[in-house]
Amino acid sequence: xxxxxxxxxxxxxxxxxxxxxxxxxxxxxxxxxxxxxxxxxxxxxxxxxxxxxxxxxxxxxxxxxxxxxxxxxxxxxxxxxxxxxxxxxxxxxxxxxxxxxxxxxxxxxxxxxxxxxxxxxxxxxxxxxxxxxxxxxxxxxxxxxxxxxxxxxxxxxxxxxxxxxxxxxxxxxxxxxxxxxxxxxxxxxxxxxxxxxxxxxxxxxxxxxxxxxxxxxxxxxxxxxxxxxxxxxxxxxxxxxxxxxxxxxxxxxxxxxxxxxxxxxxxxxxxxxxxxxxxxxxxxxxxxxxxxxxxxxxxxxxxxxxxxxxxxxxxxxxxxxxxxxxxxxxxxxxxxxxxxxxxxxxxxxxxxxxxxxxxxxxxxxxxxxxxxxxxxxxxxxxxxxxxxxxxxxxxxxxxxxxxxxxxxxxxxxxxxxxxxxxxxxxxxxxxxxxxxxxxxxxxxxxxxxxxxxxxxxxxxxxxxxxxxxxxxxxxxxxxxxxxx
Numbered sequence: 001x002x003x004x005x006x007x008x009x010x011x012x013x014x015x016x017x018x019x020x021x022x023x024x025x026x027x028x029x030x031x032x033x034x035x036x037x038x039x040x041x042x043x044x045x046x047x048x049x050x051x052x053x054x055x056x057x058x059x060x061x062x063x064x065x066x067x068x069x070x071x072x073x074x075x076x077x078x079x080x081x082x083x084x085x086x087x088x089x090x091x092x093x094x095x096x097x098x099x100x101x102x103x104x105x106x107x108x109x110x111x112x113x114x115x116x117x118x119x120x121x122x123x124x125x126x127x128x129x130x131x132x133x134x135x136x137x138x139x140x141x142x143x144x145x146x147x148x149x150x151x152x153x154x155x156x157x158x159x160x161x162x163x164x165x166x167x168x169x170x171x172x173x174x175x176x177x178x179x180x181x182x183x184x185x186x187x188x189x190x191x192x193x194x195x196x197x198x199x200x201x202x203x204x205x206x207x208x209x210x211x212x213x214x215x216x217x218x219x220x221x222x223x224x225x226x227x228x229x230x231x232x233x234x235x236x237x238x239x240x241x242x243x244x245x246x247x248x249x250x251x252x253x254x255x256x257x258x259x260x261x262x263x264x265x266x267x268x269x270x271x272x273x274x275x276x277x278x279x280x281x282x283x284x285x286x287x288x289x290x291x292x293x294x295x296x297x298x299x300x301x302x303x304x305x306x307x308x309x310x311x312x313x314x315x316x317x318x319x320x321x322x323x324x325x326x327x328x329x330x331x332x333x334x335x336x337x338x339x340x341x342x343x344x345x346x347x348x349x350x351x352x353x354x355x356x357x358x359x360x361x362x363x364x365x366x367x368x369x370x371x372x373x374x375x376x377x378x379x380x381x382x383x384x385x386x387x388x389x390x391x392x393x394x395x396x397x398x399x400x401x402x403x404x405x406x407x408x409x410x411x412x413x414x415x416x417x418x419x420x421x422x423x424x425x426x427x428x429x430x431x432x433x434x435x436x437x438x439x440x441x442x443x444x445x446x447x448x449x450x451x452x453x454x455x456x457x458x459x460x461x462x463x464x465x466x467x468x469x470x471x472x473x474x475x476x477x478x479x480x481x482x483x484x
Contacts, residue, residue, distance in 0.1 A: 003029045004119050005048035009039040009065065010081070011057055015104075019052070022108055023115070036065045043072050049122040050099075050115055055082040055089055063092055070097045077118035081106075087148065087158050091191050094162025101159055103150075148331055151321035157184070157313060164311045165191035170263060172248075172308045173286040175315030178365030181286035184315060185244045194282060198241030200234050204255075205247035207452050211459070213255055214271050223272025226456055233270065235262060235279050242282045248308065249289035249300060256301045259283075263307045283308070318360040318367065325356050328364060332371035333383065340375060347383040354385055358392055373420050390420060443478045446471070455481055 006028045008019050016032045023030055031048060033039040036059050042048065051069060055062035066078055080093040083104040093101045099118045102111055149157075164171065165188050173181045182201060189199045204212060210224070218233030234243060245251075251259065262268050267278050285308050294300035318325070329347055337344040347355075360366055374387040418425075418437075425433060445464065453459035461471045475481060 003027055004050070004122075005029045005031065005046060006115065007031045007033065007039060007042055007046075007048040007051040009033045009036065009051065009057070009062070010054040011035075012054070015054070022112065026112070036060050036062075039065065040068055040072065043069055043076065047073065048076065050077045050079065050118045052079045052081060052115070055080055055093070056084065063089070063096060066093065066096050066098060075122060077122040079111075079114055079118060087150070087154075087187075090155060090158035091162040091165070091187075094159045095166060095191065098162075101155070103155065148327050149321065149324045150327060151323040153316045153321050154324060157315070160311075160313065161188055161191060164188070166193055167311075168282050169310045170282070170308055171284040171311045171313065172291075173284065173313045173315060174291070175286075175288065175313075176317050176363055177288045178363030179315040179317060180364050181288075181315060182244060182246060184313060185242075185284045185286065188284060189242045189244075192242065192282070194240065194242050198238045199244065200238045200241070201244040201246060202234055203246045205250035209252040209255060211453065212251070213258065215454075216255070217258060217268050217270055218273075218277075219271035220273040223270070226458055227272065230270070235268065235281055236277060238281050239279045240281075242284060245283065245285040247287060248285040249287040249291055249294055253299075253301065256304050260301065260304045260307060263304075318363045322356050325367070326352060328367055329355060329371060332368050333375065336372050336375040342375060342378065343381065344375060344378055344383060345381045348385065351383055351385045351388060354388060354392065369420075442474065443480070446474045446478060447480050450475075450481060 004027070006023055008016060008023075008030065010016050010019075011034050013034065016034065020030060020032055031042050031046060033042060036057055039051070039053070043051070053062040053065050053069075057065065062080055062082075066080065069076055069078060074097075077099040078097070080089075080098045080101045081104060082089055082101075090101045100114050102114060149155075161184075171185070171188060173184055175181055185201075186199065189195060202212075202215060207215060214223075214231065214233065216233050216235055218231050218236055219227050221227060221230050245259075258268060262279070262281070263283060266280060267276050269276055291300055291305050291309075295302045295305050329352065333344055333347065336342075355367070355370075362369075370388065370392065371383075374383050378384075378387050425437070446460075449460040449463050450457075453463060457468055457471055457475075461468045464471065
């Protein structure tokens with residue numbers, strides 16, 4: 001019986017010798033190559049079952065070699081390796097047909113396990129078929145990463161993004177608030193065939209049931225009071241593109257039924273209309289709730305749940321991937337240093353240790369806000385432990401606030417928002433803090449209410465619990481939209 005064949009391509013001689021020692025003990029026929037063209041010729045002449053390619057090669061990248069190798073032998077199981085934990089590399093490798101993606105330094109037991117699984121996969125593929133007919137993979141633009149992370153948990157997520165991005169499968173993203181669910185949705189979108197079409201995000205918890213129905217599906221003129229003209233909903237606007245439905249667990253049963261029909265048939269009617277609208281939209285949904293429990297409690301439809309989780313992602317909380325904290329800290333320091341015109345070079349080791357040990361109940365959002373505040377008050381070239389003391393102690397504004405526990409008393413909510421920035425407000429607004437904060441809060445409330453009601457003054461006034469005359473007065477005072 002012929003031995004399975006393993007091809008290894010790496011320009012580092014020491015790596016080749018180490019892997020030769022490791023796999024030389026296995027029942028494998030080894031081919032070691034340091035040149036990409038020689039490796040491709042080896043695939044033509046010797047038909048290896050599994051190949052290990054390094055991404056960083058001198059003549060052409062390992063990703064280019066992967067593409068050419070898959071053209072020669074589509075059934076070849078290729079494992080990509082790299083010492084650079086780059087998000088886009090993982091996505092591109094999986095999109096271009098890699099079996100797996102492994103980072104250096106190697107966990108040799110894990111690498112051997114991956115090779116054996118790849119061999120099984122290759123053997124099954126060769127038993128089923130071998131054909132040179134295949135669809136040409138689409139060219140990629142190499143979009144910049146919009147999300148960062150190189151921990152083992154995040155690496156698995158990037159690999160999954162590469163596998164599913166180009167399909168039209170519905171995606172469900174689950175994870176705590178602040179973990180970056182919308183960023184992950186955008187990463188899937190940016191690596192999909194639909195990336196040149198619309199991407200629209202809708203927060204299902206941010207508006208009442210009737211307003212959400214109109215927002216998603218549109219309405220006809222006269223469908224309800226104040227429906228003075230036909231309105232096109234997000235699904236129509238997004239035709240050919242991708243829609244992101246955040247906080248899907250907060251959607252009403254009636255809207256769940258309408259969404260289910262869109263997922264099943266890609267069709268719906270506008271509110272108050274009879275015409276059936278056909279669309280082609282990919283749906284990515286997200287929730288910080290456990291939908292399995294919501295299904296048991298009969299607040300979420302079981303059939304919709306299964307329709308949504310064709311592909312399911314779980315974003316772990318930051319405390320479960322502390323390896324990513326230094327990367328995130330560096331990213332946010334650069335971002336906020338540029339924003340505030342500062343020249344902060346980095347963070348002191350002791351300060352980074354403190355951040356790594358912090359529980360981060362508000363996840364990446366909390367870390368981002370802490371770095372933002374520390375950057376504002378930093379007086380040196382490095383963020384020091386003292387720059388973080390008040391923010392980490394207060395954990396203010398970053399931890400998700402339990403509004404049910406707060407009831408009708410928002411003292412705790414506003415205290416937690418103000419405490420970390422109060423010193424800066426005092427310095428900037430001497431003698432006028434009370435007036436400026438009250439005006440700022442009122443303006444924000446009015447503006448948010450108008451946005452949530454899509455500039456419908458009747459709905460906004462009811463939402464705020466004030467008269468329409470009072471609302472019109474504030475709109476004029478704060479110069480928000482058109483008061484008429």
